[in-house]
Amino acid sequence: MNRNVNYVVKAGVIAALYVVLVMVFSFSSFGPIQFRIAEALTILPYFTSAAIPGVFVGCLIANIVGGAVIWDIIFGSLATLLAAYLSYKLRKKAWLVTVPPILINTIVVGFLLKLAYGIPDGLLVLMGxxxxxxxxxxxxxxxxxLNALKPVSKFIVDKE
Structure with missing residues (x-):
């Protein structure tokens, strides 16, 4: 398969999975206490750079379909893009790929909940x-x- 087609297919599948997981678990994907199962996919840059646009586009679509406000659609999705890029750069150590999405989303989504949604709780409570x-x-x-995918990673890892 052509490398470009392979890349786009991987990114598309990841985006679709992200959207489906957010929508299926929408009851916990939005609001002041967020538990997005789809965020587990942010470890995928460990395996492939296609996960960078994949989780970004998935988050963007999920936020639009889920009825997020424009600031959340823009800045929440950009936070996911930045986190995915940084995770990819830190992929030499598996546990480090989790750090950017955790830190960036804690800060950005915490501010979005306070400023864009006007949730009256304190900023630190929202970030918590x-x-x-x-x-x-x-x-x-x-x-x-990540550990479950390692045995089959030859099918998803970037060929460098």
Whole structure:
């Protein structure tokens, strides 16, 4: 298969998975206490650079379909893009790929909940809620996913 086609297919599948996971678990994907199961997919830059646009586009579409405000659609999705890029750069150590999505989303989504949605809770409380959700989904579920995919990684790893 052509390398470009392979890249686009991987990115598209990741984006679609992200959207489906957010929508299926929409009851916990939005709001002041967020637990997005789809955030487990942010470990995928460990395997392939196609995960960078994949999780970004998935987050963008999920935020639009989920009814997020414009600031969340823009800045929440850009936070995911930056986190995916940094995770890819840190892929030499598996556990490090979890750090950018956890930290960036804790800060950005915490501010978005306060400023864009006007949630009256304190900023640190909102960030704490996001942090808890990110720790469970990215570090907890994400690391389980990473280790589960290692045996079949020859099908998804970038050929460098």
């Amino acid at each position: 809620g996001v942090l808890m959700g990110e720790l469970v989904s990215v570090f907890g579920i994400g690391m389980i996913l």
